Amino acid sequence: MVKVMSDDPEDDMLGWDETVFRDEHVFEIDYVPETFKHRGGQMESLKYALRPAVRGSRPLNAMVRGPPGTGKTTAVQKLFSELRAQTDIKTVRVNCQVNGTRYSVFSRLFEGVFDYEPPTSGISFKKLFTQITDRLVEDEEVLVVALDDVNYLFYENEASDTLYSLLRAHEEHTGAKIGVIVISSDPDLEVIDELDSRVQSVFRPEEVYFNRYGEGEILDILRERAKRGFHEGVVTTNVLERVAELTANSGDLRVGIDLLRRAGLNAEMRASRTISVQDAEDAYEKSKYIHLSRNLNNLTDNEQTLVEVIAGHDGEQAGEVYSVFNDRTDLGYTRYSEIVNKLEKLGIVETEYAEIEGRGRSRALSLAYESDEVLDRLND
Structure with a gap:
């Protein structure tokens, strides 16, 4: 059993079974x-949208x-928690980094509505969709869906197929009431402009x-x-101010939260x-x-393989x-090109176009970070 810190001011060294953390989960x-x-x-603003x-x-x-790292996911989680506690509204947040297809998104919605996972095979999208909407109509429930990191669907x-199915649900299944919150962390993604015209015509979000x-x-914060998270006296004001300064430089609050935890571990090591x-x-x-670590960890095996290949052939x-x-993968060029485009949008890979004599216009691929930093995190 781990002991908490001693109150003896003379005892300034941490014992092997003591910790600076009150609650590391924080x-x-x-x-x-x-x-x-x-x-x-x-x-x-979010409460206004969901009030109906x-x-x-x-x-x-x-x-x-x-x-x-600006609080988008936390805001939706807090709001959903309040709705579940005070109303009968069904709320489901889908992590699109992990669930990047329409089918996998609706599998998570099925799980949220029925409280168990759908069969792993043998069920079509149409049947999955119908079972969800039929249950909502039968129970007279409203479903609010948050597509977190919707940029991954793009x-x-x-993205267009997924949103079209959600936004048209009430037309195909009379009485189905579904609201959608899309959450995007890609500053370069113009969500509305990138959607099909059939979706643009019905998607007019707040x-x-x-x-x-x-x-x-x-x-x-x-x-x-x-x-x-820490016991009293572990962090002084000047340390917190330095952490806040470093965090502000990165622009991502999650950097500061992770930094505090690692700083606590560093203190324990001493x-x-x-x-x-x-x-x-x-x-x-x-x-x-x-941010790099999270992006790399959510890549598929083939996507991670391409990152490794680019690291070994940087600039080619x-x-x-x-x-x-x-x-290494036997994948075709079309899928390869799609993965390159995804890695570029994630900020992992950079591309530079140039005219190659006898071959026309081509692009060189390179990592946006030092190769060692990327490979170390791929192998974590």
Whole structure:
């Protein structure tokens, strides 16, 4: 059993079975804080869109946009938690990084509506869709769907079909009431413009924008997180201010949360009861890559293989890279090109077009990060 820290001020060294953490879970990415600060306006806009659902009507659709680490997912999770506690509304958040096809999205909706997973094979999309809508009509329930990181559906060319099915559900199945919240973290993605015209004609969402946190807001949020996660006296004000400064440089609050946890681990490695500024600065060298790590971890095996190939053939032409990739995967050029485009949109790969004598226009592929940083995280 791990002991908490001693109250003896003379005992400034941490024992092997002691810890600086009060609750380490507070620093995990999926933790939903009890107090959600500096997003009051955005929460009110989302509540406005969903208010009709409380009355049993189909809610307004919403589009939540903003850079990574600005509180978009947490806002929706907090809102869904309130709805489940106070109403009979069904809420399902789908992580599109993991569920990147229309079928897998609706599999998660089935699970949310029926409380068990659909069969892994032998059930068509139409049947899956019909069972979901029939249950909603039978129980007279409203379903609110959040497509989190919807940009991944665009990367797989699945966004229009998925949204079309959701938005047209009430026409195909009279009485089905489904509202959609799309959440995008890709600042370059123009969600409406990229959708098929058939979807654009019915998708008129309320837009809710989450801007980057200011350094003062970051400090306020991290102070609250540190208070819950560390024992008293572990983090001083000057350390928190340095962490907030580093976090503001990255623009991603998740970097700061991860940084605090790693800084705490660094202090424990030194058997120290307090976190130093150096602990935080050392932690930043790893925490600043948290966005890269998450993107790499959510890639398929073939996508990760292409990243490895590009790392070994950095700067080479797409055709030459494909030759090596094809030897390892047997995938065709069309799928290869789709993966390259996805990796570029994720900011993992950069492409540069050039005129190649005798071959016309071609593009060179290179990693957007140092190869060692990418490969280390691929093998984590």
